[in-house]
Every structure is written in structure tokens, then in C-alpha cells.
Amino acid sequence: MTNYSKLPAILVLQDGTVYHGKAAGKIGTTSGEICFNTGTTGYQEIFTDPSYYGQIMVTTNAHIGNYGIDQEDSESENIQIAGLVCKNYNINYSRHMADKSIQTYFEEENLVGISDIDTRSLVRHIRDKGAMNAIISSENLDPESLKALLVDVPSMEGLELSSLVSTKEPYFFGEEEAPTRIAVLDLGIKKNILRNFDSRQVYAKVFPARTTFEEMEEWQPDGYFISNGPGDPAAMDYAIETIVKITQADKPMFGICLGHQMLALANGIRTQKMHNGHRGINHPVKNIIANRCEITSQNHGFAVVKEDVLKSDKVEVTHINLNDESIEGIRLKGKKAFTVQYHPESSPGPHDSRYLFDDFIAMIKG
Template identity: 45%
Template sequence: MSAAAPAPAVLVLEDGRTFRGEAYGARGTTIAEIVFNTGMTGYQETLTDPSYRGQIVVMTAPHIGNTGVNDEDFESRRVWVDGYVVRDPSRVRSSWRADRTLDELLGEQDVVGISGIDTRALTRHLRERGSMRAAVSSEPQYVGGSVEDLLARVNAAPTMEGASFLADVTTPEPYVVPAVGDKRLTVAAIDLGIKGMTPRRMAQRGIEVHVLPATSTVDDVLAVGADGAGPDGVFMSNGPGDPATADHVVGVLREVLERRIPYFGICLGNQMLGRALGRGTYKLKYGHRGINQPVQDRATGAVEITSQNHGFAVDAPLDGTFETPYGPAHVTHVGLNDQVVEGVALVDGPAFSVQYHPEAAAGPHDADHLFDRFVQLMLDHPRPTPSSRGTT
């Protein structure tokens, strides 16, 4: 008996470009912003990265799913992508660590996908036109003929500008990741969509990490630590959505900067520092998503290959310094593909951030040293005593 024919599926972009293929993962319809990821590996880490909330992800690597999936490599509690697009899904899972196929995982988590389309043509289209809204559907009323009704739904959907997903992705309750070995430092980590590898990277360096919800106040941050002196440092994670909507988080960070508590931010945490310093953010044409993004450290000239996932960037001058309420600041890192700001720091204050992901669960690990830099920053700027806390 021959196998049943795969169910048809359709992908419709907001400008009317249409691709037809086969259903992959869950059946149904999903509408979100469509973006592409250039990583050649690490698809499970991509799927479980909360920064992808609100997005349909196109994988530019043609062959996806060959290592299957397992429960150990999740970067968060679930799959976060709103839809998934691949060219050639693997027919078998070949890794001994796998406990199910990628198709099965997508089905379990209700992620609607499509396979068998020309992802190279789709990626070229998005590079020329920019990220846009799209729909993936395997429902008969949309795949059987005209896509005009589906296109109308796409064009009625909200855009990423003005979108906030922090309430969806943040932890509902605080939790602690204990230090590995002797405890050296305590960090309050604001979860804007944190990946599981991030607190583990800090814990490996003797840091006890208190992960706090995005709704936490500065009092919640200062309550971290057993001796009443507050944390040794504050960290803000990656996360999804438009950074212009995160006013509460920016307000908390400004309180942290006023108290000169050492700060380190990545991805959305970088945009939060940019906003706290008085700079704006803007949406990139198609963003940076993958594990092969070249970034230059402007202080040393060294180039790192980095893991990235962002569609917004900080608007700041690449050369010289710019004034902030906390003293002068400067751009520390720049993206070599398009000269986008990839890092900012205070010149004389204990705060820095980068736009990429130094935890890089799927690699590369060029930027892992930034966690060591954060440790040194905290050692160089010890927290004040309770009696002096709150002074500027």
C-alpha cells in the first residue's frame, strides 16, 4: 500500500507573493511577521528561542530535521515560533539523542508549517522587500484555489511595530539558578525572553542568578541577595517585540544606572540600554537572524562570528561619544554586513551591552568572554553597603 499523499499548504506574503508546498507540523492557519534565519544548524534552539514569538521563521539551510529533537536542547519551556518554513525536511532522524522527529514536535506544539517550497527565492524576496506579514495555511478553504481571502486576513493583521510580547514570554514567578561550585557573585536577571543557556553560562562562573519577571520593579531588583545590599549586578536578556513598547523595563534600568549597579544586556537588553541612555530604536529592513553574523569590537579591532536574532536596532552615532544622563557613552561594536550598532557602553560607568547572543547554545562561542567581562565589571565595582545604596 502506498503512503498517503501529503496535505497541501500555501504561504502568502502581504504583497501577494504566493508559494505552494506541503503541510509540515500542525495543520491550520497562522499569520505573523515572516523572517529568515541563516543558521546551518541549531534549529531546535531557534524554535525554542522566545525572541521568535510573533514570527514565521524561514530556514535558509535547505535540509532541516536530520537530527530530530530531544528534551535536553530546549532553550525555554516551549516552541515560540508562530510558523515554520523549510525546503527539504529530513525523512528520518539520525541522532542517537533524538526522541522524536521535528515534524512531530511541531505537531505537538501546534506550530503550522510548510515544506517543499523554494526557500532561496523566498529569502531573496524578503531581502529585497523586507520582512513583512504573511500566512501559512493547510486549511482546505485556502489551499484549494484563490488566496484572496487569506491575503485579506494577512493585510488586516497587526505589524511588528508597536508589538509587545513580554507578558507571553517572561517567567511568571522568580526562580534561582545556583552557582556552580563556590558562589562568587549574585545577579538579578530580568527575563525579557531569556534562553536557558544564559543563566547557565553565568552559573559556570560562580554567579547565583535570580531570574525575575519583566514586570519586576527596582525594589524587586534591590531585594535580590541575602545580606540586604542588593545584587552585585543586573542583567537583561533577549526578547521579542518592539523595544519602543518596553517603557517599564527602561524605567527600571534607569534606576539601576543611577545607582551605578553593574549592568550587562544582550539583544533586547542592548536596546533597553540604548533607550535608557536617551537613544531611539528603529526597525531593520529584514533584521539579523542566524549564527554567522560578523561583528567588530571597535576597541580591539577583533572580529567575532556571532549568533543573532533581532529586527530592531539602537540609533546611535558610530563614531565618538554621545551624552547621556549618566555620563558619556559610545558604540563599542558594529555589524560588518551593514554597519548596524551591535554594542553600547558608558565610558565611565559600569554598564555595557551587545546586540548579539554570547550564550550561543548552538554556537559559535566567539563572544563567550563577555560573561567574563561582566564578572570583572562586578568585581571592579563592588555593590555599595545598605546605608549608601540609592546614592548616585
């Protein structure tokens, strides 16, 4: 394990802002869009969420690594973030279920990070200036050369990333004799979504991102699920076409996060890059159909255009964000299709939104 504790590291933002800190994880250089998550727990779930692919994560909680790494907490097979920025980087951990330290984990996964940063200052800067690219290095401490490297880092806007994190081959999840069969379009799915289906007696077949409707329909599923994932939804024409065909066939469909944005695009509603997105575990959302509030987990840097939703004759709003009134849920009029922008499968404490899985099963059986 690297004795990183006295090695310096540097963080350079696209606007030229520079932060100096200490190396964390693998010694090296990494770049990507910088964003922050306000959750107080769940760092391993964040690291392994495919929706964060290509992004440098700033964790606002003061201590990262203090409860170690347990493989059961991973949402995918590998770390998906491009890099980590944190305040206190803790190699020592105190959870008996953990099987390794965060430093060992990062070295195994080749993850470059930086610690001992004033994350409060950094988050305020990102919040005010908006999403931007950044670079971390513990091998090159020259800000000017790092700024030059940043020029070649692509903007998240316009990037198609789902096909990079999706499964390469179809696979099954759950019990084959289960009474309900769901075809899952994997745009970057989290494992806990599949666990939620399995616990509701659903047998899922998970398909690669670029699978056509016709290919999935050959399996004769009872319904379709469109997963979360990374990148710009507007760059995913192949998935939009698939969802158009699912809804034209009036098949039961449920989508989460990126799946929500894809249903909107399939119905002529635009998406847009947010100033700095929603990433945390305590976002209040109102279910306007049931007239109740949910505390939700969120992770998205793009959103559907509210004005397009409100003037659309194809969809109706089901959920709104109580912080900024952005659209958090829609359903198609006269069709068996609904989506939400947030993550009902997450377990930040509240399970307020788990009913959505039950609603989907009821829609299929109804």
C-alpha cells in the same frame, strides 16, 4: 502522527505573493511577521528562542528535521515561532541523542508549517522587499480569503511582547552558595545564558519582565542582567524605567540583544525597525576596544539608531557589525554598564564572544 506528505499548503505574503507547498506539522492556519535565519544548524534552538515569538521562520538550510529533536537543545519550555517555512522537511532522523521526530514535536506543540517551498526565491524576495506579515494554511487554500485574514495581523512595530514570554514568577538558577549573585530581568531569556552564568559560579534570580528595580534590589544582587526578547523595544516603557534606575544607582549591568536596545533607549538613543534584520550564526563583529573580530550569532529585527549613538555624550561604541557597520555594542561613560546586540551565549561553533560574561563578572568583583 499525521500523514501530511500529500496534503497541500499555501503561504501568502502581505504584498500578495503566493507560494504553494506541502503541509508540515499540525494541520491549520498561522500568521505573523516572516523572517529568515541563515544558520546551517540549530533549528531547535531557533524554534524555542523567545526572541522569535510571533514570527514565521524561514530556514535557508536545505534540510530541517534531519537530526531530530532533543529536549536538551531547547532554549525555553515551548516552541516560540508562529510557523515554519522550509525546503526539505525530514521526519526521519539519524541522531542517537534525539528522542522524537520534528513532526511529532510540531504536533505536540501545535506548530503549523509549510515545506517544499523554493526558500532561495522566498528569501531573496523578503531581503529585497523587507520584513512583512505572512500567513500559512494547510486547511484553507484560497489565497484571497487568506489575504483578507492578513489585514488583521498586527505589525511587529509597536508590539510589546516580552511580558507574554517572560516568567510569571521569580525563580533561581545555579548554586545558592555561589560567590556572585545576579538579578536577571527576563524579557525572553534563553536557557544557555543562564548556563553560562552558572558555569562562572553565579547564582541568578530571574524576575518577570515588569519587575521594578526596587523589587529586584530587595534581593541585594551584586549585578543586573537584561535579557534578550521579542517585540519592539520602544514599546517597553516599564523596562526603560527599570534600566534608568539601575544605571542611576551605578549598579553593574550587562545586557544582550533586546537588553542592548533597552540601555540605548534609557539614555535617549532611539531604536528603529530594520529592513529585514540580522538572523544567523556567522555575522562578523569587530570589538573596537580590543581591535579583534568575532564570529557571532544574531537574532534581531530592531537596532539602535547609529546617528544617535555617535552624537551621544553618554555612551561609547564598543562593537560594530562588519557587514553593515551597525552598532553591536555600547557602554555607558563613567558607569558600570555595557551591552551587546548579538548572542555571546550561542554555540554555532565559535565561542569568540564568551569573554563578555567574564568581563561582567570582573566588573562586579572590581
